[in-house]
Amino acid sequence: MSQSALPVWYHPLYTDGIHPDARFPRDRYVRLLERLKNPVRSQEERTSTESQPSFQFRTPQPIARQHLLLAHDVDYVDRFLAGNLTQKEMKRIGLTPWTEAMVQRTLVLMGGALEATEHAVQFGGLSANMAGGTHHAHRGFGSGYCVFNDLAVCAVHALNNLDINNVAVLDLDVHQGDGTATVLDGIDGALTVSVHCATNFPFRKSRSDHDLAVPPESGDVAYLEAVEEALDLCFEHQPELLLFQAGVDALATDSLGKLNVTREGMKRRNDLVFERAIACGIPVVVFMGGGYAKPLDHTVDAFDDLFTQAGRWALKN
Numbered sequence: 001m002s003q004s005a006l007p008v009w010y011h012p013l014y015t016d017g018i019h020p021d022a023r024f025p026r027d028r029y030v031r032l033l034e035r036l037k038n039p040v041r042s043q044e045e046r047t048s049t050e051s052q053p054s055f056q057f058r059t060p061q062p063i064a065r066q067h068l069l070l071a072h073d074v075d076y077v078d079r080f081l082a083g084n085l086t087q088k089e090m091k092r093i094g095l096t097p098w099t100e101a102m103v104q105r106t107l108v109l110m111g112g113a114l115e116a117t118e119h120a121v122q123f124g125g126l127s128a129n130m131a132g133g134t135h136h137a138h139r140g141f142g143s144g145y146c147v148f149n150d151l152a153v154c155a156v157h158a159l160n161n162l163d164i165n166n167v168a169v170l171d172l173d174v175h176q177g178d179g180t181a182t183v184l185d186g187i188d189g190a191l192t193v194s195v196h197c198a199t200n201f202p203f204r205k206s207r208s209d210h211d212l213a214v215p216p217e218s219g220d221v222a223y224l225e226a227v228e229e230a231l232d233l234c235f236e237h238q239p240e241l242l243l244f245q246a247g248v249d250a251l252a253t254d255s256l257g258k259l260n261v262t263r264e265g266m267k268r269r270n271d272l273v274f275e276r277a278i279a280c281g282i283p284v285v286v287f288m289g290g291g292y293a294k295p296l297d298h299t300v301d302a303f304d305d306l307f308t309q310a311g312r313w314a315l316k317n
């Protein structure tokens, strides 16, 4: 099946639903959108006869409550939707001070992930949500900028409702996918694989099916070796769908991540994932994940690379 443009789910609330005073770098979404709409092409690319990647931006609908319940406790879901979380719960999530649009932002963000997953299952190839990768959210509470766990909801949705027997969640963010590991623990057909920095948050790690903890300051070689091993583990599971948490906070200039990976190393990582999945004919959903470089340009560059590479692989698929 051939794909032309990469379908990318995006909603203005991804940026605007976060308060400008929040510590979270909300501008990364809108800045990335601008980049993808107005790509900076090298001289070589401008004169090349090869077709360049293109993106089809789609606006998500808010996710339905019943889909949140695939991976979350009813009490937590309903209290969040009613605006009744405690101060302590909100503080654990972060993104404070919360805007009035926080509930709606969360619902469209989750909706984008769900629609991207349904698209990948139905049509094959690659799809992406330009936010999310909210891997620190657990069944009954949110944490670390994550309200609900989009990866876990989409994995269970695929297994329960989309006729998928095996789904793999590959988490390459510098932080461990602790919420995803916990929520999907014991669910038949769901495999969780996390490559992360041993000394980054969360300090008390959960147990994924496979955890590849890389020592701090490791750089490209050790990180990419772990990525290759993680890919081997994912594909041994013979997944019919790959959910890729593609956080770029392993970058050397990231203010939180400690892995010291170069921009070139991150690009190599992305190609390793897309190449393997496409060679095996497995649909891939890209979940954006973390990125907190100072200045933010380095994070935007790395996400630009990620989505542009996904767009290129979609053309080859």
Ligand SMILES: [Zn+2]
Pocket: 173, 174, 175, 247, 249, 289, 290, 291
């Ligand atoms: Zn992260």
